[in-house]
Amino acid sequence: MQAGAHAEVHAGHHEPTSFWRKYIFSVDHKVIGKQYLTLGFAMAIIGGFTAFLIRWQLAWPETEAPILGLMQESGFFGPDQYNAFVTMHGTIMIFFVAMPILLGGFGNYFLPLMVGAPDMAFPRLNMMSFWTIFVASCILTASWFVPGGPAAGGWTSYPPLSADPNLSGVNWGGHLWLLAIIVEFASFLMGGVNFMVTTINMRAPGLSLWRLPLFVWMEITAAVLFMLSVGPIAAGGIMLLLDRTMGTGFFLPARGGDPLLFQHLFWFFGHPEVYVVLLPGFGMILEVLPVFSRKPVYGYKAIIYSTIAAGILSFVVWAHHMFVSGIDARLATPFSITTILISVPFAVMMFSMIATLWGASIRFATPMLFALSTLATFLVGGVTGIFLGSAAIDIYLHGTYYVVAHFHYTLFPSVFLGGFTGLYYWFPKMTGRMMNETLGKLHCLITTVSFNCVFIPLFFVGIAGHMRRIYNPLQYEFLKEIQPTHVFVTYAAIVLILAQSLLVINIVWSYFAGEVAGDNPWNANTLEWATSSPPPHINFETVPTVYRDPYDFSEPGAKQDWTPQWVPSVRGVS
Amino acid sequence: MGSWFPENISTYGGDLDSLYYFVYYVVGAWFVAAEVLLFYLMIRYRRRAGHPAQYIRGDTWSQLAWVLVPTIIVFGLDMVIEAKSGPLWARIKEVDHFPTSGVEVHVSGKQFQWEFTYPGPDGKFGTDDDLTIGDELHVPVNKNILLDLQAKDVLHSFFLPNVRLKQDAVPGRTIKMWFNATKPGEYEVVCAELCGFGHSGMKGAFFVHTPEEYDKWVSERWPATAKAASTNDTAS
Numbered sequence: 001m002q003a004g005a006h007a008e009v010h011a012g013h014h015e016p017t018s019f020w021r022k023y024i025f026s027v028d029h030k031v032i033g034k035q036y037l038t039l040g041f042a043m044a045i046i047g048g049f050t051a052f053l054i055r056w057q058l059a060w061p062e063t064e065a066p067i068l069g070l071m072q073e074s075g076f077f078g079p080d081q082y083n084a085f086v087t088m089h090g091t092i093m094i095f096f097v098a099m100p101i102l103l104g105g106f107g108n109y110f111l112p113l114m115v116g117a118p119d120m121a122f123p124r125l126n127m128m129s130f131w132t133i134f135v136a137s138c139i140l141t142a143s144w145f146v147p148g149g150p151a152a153g154g155w156t157s158y159p160p161l162s163a164d165p166n167l168s169g170v171n172w173g174g175h176l177w178l179l180a181i182i183v184e185f186a187s188f189l190m191g192g193v194n195f196m197v198t199t200i201n202m203r204a205p206g207l208s209l210w211r212l213p214l215f216v217w218m219e220i221t222a223a224v225l226f227m228l229s230v231g232p233i234a235a236g237g238i239m240l241l242l243d244r245t246m247g248t249g250f251f252l253p254a255r256g257g258d259p260l261l262f263q264h265l266f267w268f269f270g271h272p273e274v275y276v277v278l279l280p281g282f283g284m285i286l287e288v289l290p291v292f293s294r295k296p297v298y299g300y301k302a303i304i305y306s307t308i309a310a311g312i313l314s315f316v317v318w319a320h321h322m323f324v325s326g327i328d329a330r331l332a333t334p335f336s337i338t339t340i341l342i343s344v345p346f347a348v349m350m351f352s353m354i355a356t357l358w359g360a361s362i363r364f365a366t367p368m369l370f371a372l373s374t375l376a377t378f379l380v381g382g383v384t385g386i387f388l389g390s391a392a393i394d395i396y397l398h399g400t401y402y403v404v405a406h407f408h409y410t411l412f413p414s415v416f417l418g419g420f421t422g423l424y425y426w427f428p429k430m431t432g433r434m435m436n437e438t439l440g441k442l443h444c445l446i447t448t449v450s451f452n453c454v455f456i457p458l459f460f461v462g463i464a465g466h467m468r469r470i471y472n473p474l475q476y477e478f479l480k481e482i483q484p485t486h487v488f489v490t491y492a493a494i495v496l497i498l499a500q501s502l503l504v505i506n507i508v509w510s511y512f513a514g515e516v517a518g519d520n521p522w523n524a525n526t527l528e529w530a531t532s533s534p535p536p537h538i539n540f541e542t543v544p545t546v547y548r549d550p551y552d553f554s555e556p557g558a559k560q561d562w563t564p565q566w567v568p569s570v571r572g573v574s
Numbered sequence: 575m576g577s578w579f580p581e582n583i584s585t586y587g588g589d590l591d592s593l594y595y596f597v598y599y600v601v602g603a604w605f606v607a608a609e610v611l612l613f614y615l616m617i618r619y620r621r622r623a624g625h626p627a628q629y630i631r632g633d634t635w636s637q638l639a640w641v642l643v644p645t646i647i648v649f650g651l652d653m654v655i656e657a658k659s660g661p662l663w664a665r666i667k668e669v670d671h672f673p674t675s676g677v678e679v680h681v682s683g684k685q686f687q688w689e690f691t692y693p694g695p696d697g698k699f700g701t702d703d704d705l706t707i708g709d710e711l712h713v714p715v716n717k718n719i720l721l722d723l724q725a726k727d728v729l730h731s732f733f734l735p736n737v738r739l740k741q742d743a744v745p746g747r748t749i750k751m752w753f754n755a756t757k758p759g760e761y762e763v764v765c766a767e768l769c770g771f772g773h774s775g776m777k778g779a780f781f782v783h784t785p786e787e788y789d790k791w792v793s794e795r796w797p798a799t800a801k802a803a804s805t806n807d808t809a810s
Contacts, residue, residue, distance in 0.1 A: 078771070079771045079772065079773070079774050080771040082774075083768065083770075083771060083773070086768075152771070153768065154768045158729055158767075158768075160727065160728045160729070160745055161728040161729065161768070161769060161770060167685070167727055167728050167770060168770055168771075169770070169771060252745075253745045253746025253747075254745075254746075258746065259729060259744055259745060259746070260744060293619070293627060294626070294627035295627045295628070295629070295630060296629065296630070296631045296632070297632075298630065298631070298632030298637075298641070299631075299632040299633060299637075299638055299641055300631070300632075300633065301633060302632070302633075302638055302641060302642075324731070324740050324741050324742055325742045325744070326741070326742050326743075326744040326747055326749050329663075329664075329667040329668045329669065330668060332663055332667065333656075333660045333663060333664075336656060336659060336660070336663070337656055340652045340655060340656055341649075341652065343648055343649075343652055344645055344648060344649050344652070347644065347645045347648045348641055348642070348645050350608065351640070351641040351644055351645065352632065352641050354608065354611055354612050354615065355632055355640055355641060356632075357612070357615035357616060357619055358615055358619070358630065359619065359627060359628035359630050360615070360619040360627050360628075361619065361620075361621045361622070361625060361626055361627040362616060362619050362620050362621055363621050364620070372612070372616060375612065376609060376612055376613075379605060379608055379609060379612075380605070383601040383602075383604065383605045384601075386597060386601050386652075386655065387594065387597050387598075387601075390593065390597060390655055390656070390659040391659060391660075391663040391667075392590060392593055392659040392660075392662040392663040392666065393590065393593060393594050393597065393659065395590070395663070395666060395667070395738065395739065395740050396590060396594075396735075396738045396740060398740055398766075399731055399733070399740065399766040399767060400766070460578045463578040463579055464578045464579070464580060465579075465580050465733075465735035467733065467764065467765075467766045468768075469768045469773065469774075470773065470774040470775075471773070471774035471775075472774050472775065475774060475775040475777070476762060476764065476777060477762055478580050478735055478736075478761075478762055553627060553629075554626060554627040554628065554629045555629050556629055561626060561627065
C-alpha cells in the first residue's frame with residue numbers, strides 16, 4: 001500500500017507526453033475536471049433542447065416543433081414522446097449536468113488546487129470515475145434509439161408505472177435509464193472518496209480545516225451527503241431493475257410488493273441530493289463575494305456550522321415529497337416541522353452572504369454580477385419552499401407547476417448562475433486568459449431576466465392548479481384561461497436558451513484572444529491563485545505554506561487590500 | 575394573485591387559501607426586506623475612491639447577532655406557520671378527524687379513467703344495486719362526501735382543484751378522503767400523477783347538485799328506488 005502510494009506520487013511528477021495519456025486517459029485532476037465540464041455542457045445541450053420541446057408543446061400544443069423535424073419523421077410529437085422529454089430533461093439536468101459540472105468539473109479542478117495538493121489522493125480512481133460517468137452518459141443517450149423510446153415515467157420513475165413495461169409501453173428505455181443512473185452513482189461514489197481523502201490528508205502545511213475556503217467545505221459536505229444517501233436509492237434502482245427484468249415484485253402489489261417503498265428510498269436520497277447540487281453553487285458564490293467585496297466572508301464559521309446542520313436535517317425531511325402519496329397522514333406534521341426548520345440554517349447562510357456586502361467596496365465584474373444574481377434569485381426558491389413545506393398548503397400545490405417553479409428556482413441559481421459565477425471567476429486560472437467583460441455582463445443580464453420571466457409566471461400557473469407533466473393543457477376547462485401565460489413563458493425560455501450563445505462565443509473568443517490573465521488577476525487570497533495560470537502538471541512548483549484565513553481582505557495595517565493565504569505577514573506583501 | 579386560484583367550493587378550501595395568504599404575507603415581507611437590503615448594500619457599497627472596504631469578519635457574537643436574531647425570528651415564524659398548518663392538515667387528511675357520516679362514493683383510478691362507484695339506494699357496497707360510472711362524479715351540495723380511493727394499475731392522483739383536495743391513489747391500498755362542496759355546478763376531476771401516455775386528459779366531470787337535482791339524478795339512475803327499498807325491507 002505504502003509502496004503503491006509512493007509510486008503514484010512519483011509517477012505524478014512526470015507529465016505524460018502521448019496524446020492519449022495527456023488528454024484522454026489522463027490522471028491529472030485538471031484534465032479530468034475539464035472533461036467533466038465538457039461532458040456537463042454537452043449533456044446540457046440535450047437537456048436544454050428537451051426543455052425547449054416541452055415549452056413548445058405547452059405554448060402551442062400539438063403543432064410542429066422546429067428542429068425536431070430534422071431528427072425524426074416530423075416535428076409533431078405525441079404524449080408518449082412528451083413524457084420521454086420530461087423524464088430525460090430532469091434526469092439529464094440533475095444527474096448529467098448539475099453533478100458533473102459542480103462536483104466533477106469545478107470540484108475536481110479546484111479542490112486540489114485550493115487545498116494545495118499536487119493532485120487528487122487517488123488519481124487513477126479519479127480517471128475511472130470520469131470514464132464511468134462517460135459510460136453512464138452513453139447508456140442514457142443510447143436509450144433514445146431503442147424500440148419504445150427512452151424512459152417516460154418522470155425523473156422520479158415511480159413504480160408501478162416504471163416497474164412493468166406493459167404499463168408504460170417503454171421496455172428497453174426503462175432498463176437503460178436505470179442502468180445509466182446506477183452506473184452514474186458508482187462514478188460519484190469514486191469521486192466522493194477522492195474529495196474526502198484529498199481534503200483530509202493532502203492539505204498544504206498550515207491549512208487547518210478552519211482555514212479551508214468555503215468552496216472546499218461545500219464540496220466535501222456535498223460529497224459526504226451523497227455518499228451517505230446513495231445506498232438506498234442504488235438498492236431501490238436495482239430492485240426496480242429486477243422487477244422489470246426478472247419478474248420480482250418489490251414494488252408491485254400484485255406480487256406482494258409496495259409502490260411506496262420506492263418513494264421512500266428515492267426521496268431519502270433525493271432530498272440530500274438537492275443539497276449535493278446546491279452547496280457547490282453556494283461555495284462558488286462564497287468564493288466570489290469576498291474577493292469582489294474586498295471583505296472577509298461574514299460569519300465564516302457560522303456558515304460552515306449551518307451547512308453541516310442543513311446537511312443533517314436533509315436526512316429527516318424526505319417525506320415532504322410524499323405528503324399526499326398515501327403515507328400515514330399522521331406522519332405529515334413531524335416531517336413538515338423538520339422541513340420548515342431547514343429555513344433556519346439557510347437563513348444563516350443567506351443573511352451572512354448579504355451581510356458580507358455591508359461595509360464593502362464592491363467591484364461589479366461579471367463573476368460578482370453572477371454571484372449577486374444567484375443570491376437574489378435563490379431567495380425566491382428559498383421562500384417558496386416554506387409554502388410547500390406546510391403539509392396543508394402542499395395538498396393543493398403538490399404536483400403542480402408551483403413545485404416545478406420552486407425547484408427550478410433552487411437548482412437553476414445553483415447550477416447555472418452559480419456555475420457561470422465559477423466559470424467567469426476561474427476561467428483565467430484554467431486558461432491563462434480573461435473572459436470578455438462586456439459579453440459576460442450582457443450574458444448575465446439576459447440570463448437573469450429571461451430566467452425570471454420563465455419561472456415567476458409558472459408560480460401563478462401552479463396556483464391556478466395546473467398539473468405538471470400533462471401533455472396538453474387545453475384538454476382542461478379550468479386551465480384554458482392561462483394559455484397566454486404559457487406562450488409568454490415559452491418566448492422567455494427561447495430567449496434564455498439563445499442567450500447562452502453569448503457564453504459560447506465568449507469562451508471561444510477568450511480562449512484564443514482574451515487578455516492574458518497572470519497568476520492572480522482578481523487579487524484573490526486562496527491557494528489556486530498562488531500558482532501559474534494555467535497551473536503546471538503538479539499544480540505548484542513548490543508546495544505553498546498557509547499562514548492565514550482564506551478571506552483576509554482589507555486587513556488593517558496591510559499595504560494592499562488583499563493578503564493571500566501563503567503570505568507570512570501582513571506587511572510581507574511587496 | 576387571488577384571481578389565479580380556481581374558485582373554491584369546499585368547506586375547508588377557504589381556510590387553505592387563507593393559510594396560503596398568511597404564509598404569502600409573512601415570507602413575502604421577509605423576501606422583500608432581504609431583496610431591498612441586498613440591492614441597497616450593492617448600491618451603497620459600490621467601489622468608490624476614498625471608501626475602502628472595512629475589515630468586518632462577522633465572527634464575534636455581537637456581529638453575529640445581526641444574523642442570528644433575524645434567524646431566531648424566522649424560527650418563531652416557522653413555528654407559527656406550522657401551528658396553523660398542522661390542525662388544518664389533520665382536519666382534511668387524518669381519518670380520526672373525518673366526519674362520521676355522509677354520502678359514500680368509491681373512487682378507482684385506472685389507465686386512463688376515473689371510475690366512481692355509488693352504493694345505490696341500500697347504501698351498501700357490494701350489492702346488486704351498486705352503480706359504477708366512468709368519469710362522472712355526482713355529489714349533493716352541502717353534504718359530507720366520504721370517498722374510498724383505490725388504483726387498479728399504476729399510481730394516479732385524485733385532484734379536485736375547486737375543492738382543494740388532492741390524494742394519490744396507490745395500487746393495493748384503500749385511502750380515505752372527504753370533502754363538503756358548498757356550491758352547485760359542474761367542475762373537473764383530474765389526475766395529477768404521471769400515469770402513462772394517456773395521463774394528460776385523464777379527467778372527468780364533477781357535478782355538485784342542488785338537493786332537487788341530486789334526487790332527480792338518483793331517481794334517473796335507480797328508477798326502481800322505491801320498489802327496491804321495500805323489497806329490501808321485506809327481505810330483512
